[in-house]
Amino acid sequence: MRSEYEATAEEQTQKVRLLSHSLLNSSDLMGFSDVAGRGPSGVGGRGARQAAASPRGPAAAFAPGPGTGRAREGDHAQDSEAEMRTPQVVVVMGVAGTGKTTIGPRLAAALGVPYAEGDDFHPPANIAKMTAGTPLTDDDRWPWLDAIGSWARGRAGRGGVVSSSALKRSYRDRLRAAAPGLVFVHLAGDRRLIEDRMAHREGHFMPTALLDSQFAALQPLEADEAGVTVDVSGGPEQITERALRALDDLTGPAPV
Ligand SMILES: Nc1ncnc2c1ncn2[C@@H]1O[C@H](COP(=O)(O)OP(=O)(O)O)[C@@H](O)[C@H]1O
Numbered sequence: 001m002r003s004e005y006e007a008t009a010e011e012q013t014q015k016v017r018l019l020s021h022s023l024l025n026s027s028d029l030m031g032f033s034d035v036a037g038r039g040p041s042g043v044g045g046r047g048a049r050q051a052a053a054s055p056r057g058p059a060a061a062f063a064p065g066p067g068t069g070r071a072r073e074g075d076h077a078q079d080s081e082a083e084m085r086t087p088q089v090v091v092v093m094g095v096a097g098t099g100k101t102t103i104g105p106r107l108a109a110a111l112g113v114p115y116a117e118g119d120d121f122h123p124p125a126n127i128a129k130m131t132a133g134t135p136l137t138d139d140d141r142w143p144w145l146d147a148i149g150s151w152a153r154g155r156a157g158r159g160g161v162v163s164s165s166a167l168k169r170s171y172r173d174r175l176r177a178a179a180p181g182l183v184f185v186h187l188a189g190d191r192r193l194i195e196d197r198m199a200h201r202e203g204h205f206m207p208t209a210l211l212d213s214q215f216a217a218l219q220p221l222e223a224d225e226a227g228v229t230v231d232v233s234g235g236p237e238q239i240t241e242r243a244l245r246a247l248d249d250l251t252g253p254a255p256v
């Protein structure tokens with residue numbers, strides 16, 4: 001039987017949100033204090049990962065810089081715009097089991113930026129709660145989101161990828177308040193597929209029973225949010241490529 005990794009489901013990368021580049025490239029991205037590379041303070045054991053540079057090279061992580069237009073093939077201004085590009089800070093979001101931990105590091109490697117695992121920012125009490133099968137409340141999530149926001153803020157201007165379910169609009173607002181200019185990649189897919197993948201995951205604290213509450217809390221990206229929704233059918237490499245293309249569509253292709 002064909003494995004899931006070999007599946008050839010129609011690519012459905014859907015660019016759902018295009019924010020004006022003035023927000024994407026806000027000057028707020030620049031000038032934050034340097035806390036990059038600082039590890040997550042929470043527990044969880046998967047650790048922040050430093051992604052290796054990829055064949056695409058770091059340039060792929062760059063969005064047009066402040067005051068520039070979208071760089072496109074054949075655009076006379078492309079070279080000068082490319083020089084002014086600002087690396088993106090990307091949050092890979094979605095319900096548990098949707099592939100954040102699988103796709104996030106691949107995306108970071110392709111973009112040539114560091115990856116941080118969102119689970120590792122949880123206070124121990126949150127891990128204990130989820131392990132026991134109790135969904136987190138908003139109050140449980142604020143310190144976790146603030147820790148992730150702090151990491152993202154520290155990557156401003158230099159780029160990074162961090163996973164965070166970021167299920168509700170208010171959570172994403174919280175992250176953006178800490179790190180303006182964040183771009184979200186929402187990994188989305190069929191509930192049965194996600195449940196199946198989650199059921200086969202080993203060594204993770206999150207029980208599949210919490211998927212109901214995850215879907216109940218999920219609020220997809222809204223029209224004014226910078227980000228893309230990426231279908232999670234197929235294998236990790238396929239999904240990563242889909243995400244990269246969607247980000248390119250959002251910000252313009254990387255300079256060559
Ligand atoms: N594209 C994929 N195809 C097959 N299995 C996958 C795919 N993406 C993730 N998985 C598996 O599904 C499970 C959940 O993925 P994970 O990355 O841990 O999700 P999340 O971090 O969003 O909770 C893991 O066991 C992972 O290996």
Ligand SMILES: O=C(O)[C@H](O)[C@@H](O)[C@H](O)[C@H](O)COP(=O)(O)O
Pocket residue numbers: 094095096097100101118119122135136141164165166167206214
């Ligand atoms: O309730 C939440 O907001 C999420 O569950 C969030 O806490 C995160 O998703 C967990 O760390 C579980 O990790 P996975 O999403 O990787 O299963």
